Amino acid sequence: MNNAVLEDDYADHEELRLAALAAYDILDTPPEAAFDAITEIAALICDAPIAVINFIDRDRQWFKSVLGLDVRQTPLNISICVHAITQPDLFIVPDTRLDARFTDNPLVRGEPYLRFYAGALLRSETGYPIGTLCVLDYQPRELNEKQLSALTALAGQVMTQLELLRAHSKQASLIQELQAAQAELLALASTDSLSGLLNRRAFEECLENELLRLKRNEQSAALIMIDFDHFKSINDQFGHAAGDCVIRNFAELCHQVFRQTDVISRWGGEEFVVLLPNTSQAQALEAAERLQQLLKNQPILELKQQAIFMTVSIGISTLTASCELEASLRGVDQLLYLAKAQGRNCTVCA
Numbered sequence: 065m066n067n068a069v070l071e072d073d074y075a076d077h078e079e080l081r082l083a084a085l086a087a088y089d090i091l092d093t094p095p096e097a098a099f100d101a102i103t104e105i106a107a108l109i110c111d112a113p114i115a116v117i118n119f120i121d122r123d124r125q126w127f128k129s130v131l132g133l134d135v136r137q138t139p140l141n142i143s144i145c146v147h148a149i150t151q152p153d154l155f156i157v158p159d160t161r162l163d164a165r166f167t168d169n170p171l172v173r174g175e176p177y178l179r180f181y182a183g184a185l186l187r188s189e190t191g192y193p194i195g196t197l198c199v200l201d202y203q204p205r206e207l208n209e210k211q212l213s214a215l216t217a218l219a220g221q222v223m224t225q226l227e228l229l230r231a232h233s234k235q236a237s238l239i240q241e242l243q244a245a246q247a248e249l250l251a252l253a254s255t256d257s258l259s260g261l262l263n264r265r266a267f268e269e270c271l272e273n274e275l276l277r278l279k280r281n282e283q284s285a286a287l288i289m290i291d292f293d294h295f296k297s298i299n300d301q302f303g304h305a306a307g308d309c310v311i312r313n314f315a316e317l318c319h320q321v322f323r324q325t326d327v328i329s330r331w332g333g334e335e336f337v338v339l340l341p342n343t344s345q346a347q348a349l350e351a352a353e354r355l356q357q358l359l360k361n362q363p364i365l366e367l368k369q370q371a372i373f374m375t376v377s378i379g380i381s382t383l384t385a386s387c388e389l390e391a392s393l394r395g396v397d398q399l400l401y402l403a404k405a406q407g408r409n410c411t412v413c414a
């Protein structure tokens with residue numbers, strides 16, 4: 065194999081290794097007690113003044129936990145760990161001054177005068193070397209068998225901790241997605257798709273809550289039922305799609321007329337119900353008149369050939385502490401029926 069092929073292979077492997085490291089999302093995160101406990105135990109067991117959990121990034125080694133040194137990262141060209149990640153499991157340098165790879169290293173020649181290094185590999189779930197758990201000393205020395213086994217076992221603990229963090233953050237983002245999907249479903253289930261207003265089921269829930277509230281605080285509210293007049297003739301004359309536009313435009317108009325705290329719903333076909341909390345009959349009548357005035361002054365739909373005007377009939381009832389849901393809805397429906405009977409384009413209150 066020629067050198068160019070070997071270099072390409074190395075570059076590919078390095079990119080995959082960096083991707084494996086990136087998948088843990090650990091770089092530049094704050095110190096964490098679980099990792100600090102591991103470096104502390106490693107230093108104690110190996111009787112070493114320095115212990116580090118580090119990850120080998122593209123051009124730096126970054127310390128997740130560091131005991132005995134006052135740095136968070138160093139460039140790769142002075143890193144001893146960068147050699148450790150090319151070894152199968154453990155990398156031991158008994159005396160850095162006797163090892164040609166490190167005699168000129170500024171951390172060996174100068175502060176902090178590192179003489180001994182023992183690093184256990186941190187291997188990703190997919191098998192890539194991503195960093196080390198290492199202990200260092202200012203004296204040349206060795207580790208005994210038990211210390212070496214302990215260092216390897218602790219490196220395993222670092223990886224277990226990393227996997228736990230990753231699973232936890234995956235779980236958290238899944239929960240977030242699930243909550244967003246649930247909220248979307250809930251909104252869909254309570255919305256009328258044509259008008260974007262609340263549907264009948266969602267409105268009934270709001271009304272039920274309002275009636276409970278009225279029983280507690282003795283206030284009053286108003287219920288308005290609105291029905292388009294002769295809507296069938298709009299459909300017949302201009303087509304069903306135009307009728308749909310009228311429904312959408314009417315929903316817009318309702319947003320202009322009613323307060324944000326009022327609950328507007330499409331009750332069915334061309335019938336709408338609005339709940340006006342904390343509202344007197346006179347105030348509800350004013351809102352109904354505003355709506356009828358707007359419909360009188362502006363077309364509900366403008367087609368190329370003509371402007372379409374529409375009128376509505378309205379029933380208004382007052383809700384008090386003694387009102388029940390079904391009776392309230394029946395009552396306001398009857399008032400609307402009276403408005404229709406009185407010739408349409410009018411409001412009947414009770």
Ligand SMILES: Nc1nc2c(ncn2[C@@H]2O[C@H](COP(=O)(O)OP(=O)(O)OP(=O)(O)O)[C@@H](O)[C@H]2O)c(=O)[nH]1
Pocket residue numbers: 258291292293294295296297299303304305306307308311332333334404408
């Ligand atoms: N375009 C459209 N039309 C609808 C929709 N839902 C109901 N309609 C129509 O609404 C019309 C209701 O007709 P009617 O019950 O006779 O009421 P109206 O013509 O408004 O007459 P009055 O209520 O008596 O004034 C029918 O033509 C329905 O097809 C809808 O979602 N889109």
